[in-house]
Amino acid sequence: MPTFAPNTDRIANTSWGSSRQGASVVGLWIHHQADGAGADANDYMVGPNDRDSHPTYAIDDNEAATVVGIVHPDKAPSSTFYANDQNAVALEAANTTGEPNWEVPVATLEQIALIAAHHSIESPRSAHPIEVNKPGVAQKGFWVGWHAQVRSTACPGPFLIAHIPAIVARANQIKDAIQGGASWASIRPGVQGGEFLGALTDAEQRRVAHLWGA
Numbered sequence: 001m002p003t004f005a006p007n008t009d010r011i012a013n014t015s016w017g018s019s020r021q022g023a024s025v026v027g028l029w030i031h032h033q034a035d036g037a038g039a040d041a042n043d044y045m046v047g048p049n050d051r052d053s054h055p056t057y058a059i060d061d062n063e064a065a066t067v068v069g070i071v072h073p074d075k076a077p078s079s080t081f082y083a084n085d086q087n088a089v090a091l092e093a094a095n096t097t098g099e100p101n102w103e104v105p106v107a108t109l110e111q112i113a114l115i116a117a118h119h120s121i122e123s124p125r126s127a128h129p130i131e132v133n134k135p136g137v138a139q140k141g142f143w144v145g146w147h148a149q150v151r152s153t154a155c156p157g158p159f160l161i162a163h164i165p166a167i168v169a170r171a172n173q174i175k176d177a178i179q180g181g182a183s184w185a186s187i188r189p190g191v192q193g194g195e196f197l198g199a200l201t202d203a204e205q206r207r208v209a210h211l212w213g214a
């Protein structure tokens with residue numbers, strides 16, 4: 001049975017979510033909250049709302065990128081009218097800037113990598129590396145996808161979309177460490193943004209630096 005990732009800071013434990021109809025969790029959908037710079041919609045998604053947004057996780061836009069568990073991973077979440085989440089968990093990340101880049105704290109990237117690593121290890125695909133989602137392609141690994149892959153939307157915005165390869169690379173580092181016997185407590189301090197970058201290979205760091213205009 002799927003469980004909340006160990007980096008979940010607070011569980012709202014709402015009654016939202018629907019049956020997975022026996023499906024396993026084999027992927028993660030990334031959304032952004034698009035609530036403007038420096039605000040978050042975590043409370044909004046815990047309660048009834050007009051976007052029908054009840055993701056598995058909401059990530060705050062504070063420096064630590066606090067992770068709030070909203071829908072138990074054992075249930076299918078829904079995010080901004082996209083309901084095809086029977087075989088996936090979903091998260092909505094709060095933004096620190098608005099259009100056009102919709103940035104998130106660097107710590108959010110690390111939190112997403114931890115969430116992906118946790119659910120990939122729990123999944124029936126744990127023997128395979130985590131992959132970037134490729135719609136229409138049969139994949140062996142747990143996948144990380146984003147809203148704009150399946151709907152005509154800017155979600156989750158250029159900043160997060162550009163960082164998905166780095167998130168997947170970092171998630172595989174965490175997955176390999178845990179499957180190699182490391183404890184989650186030893187990974188957890190990596191939540192700071194500098195740890196996210198420091199954990200990447202030189203080539204991955206160069207790619208991220210390029211994305212950031214450095």
Ligand SMILES: [Zn+2]
Nearest residue numbers: 031080147155
């Ligand atoms: Zn979305």
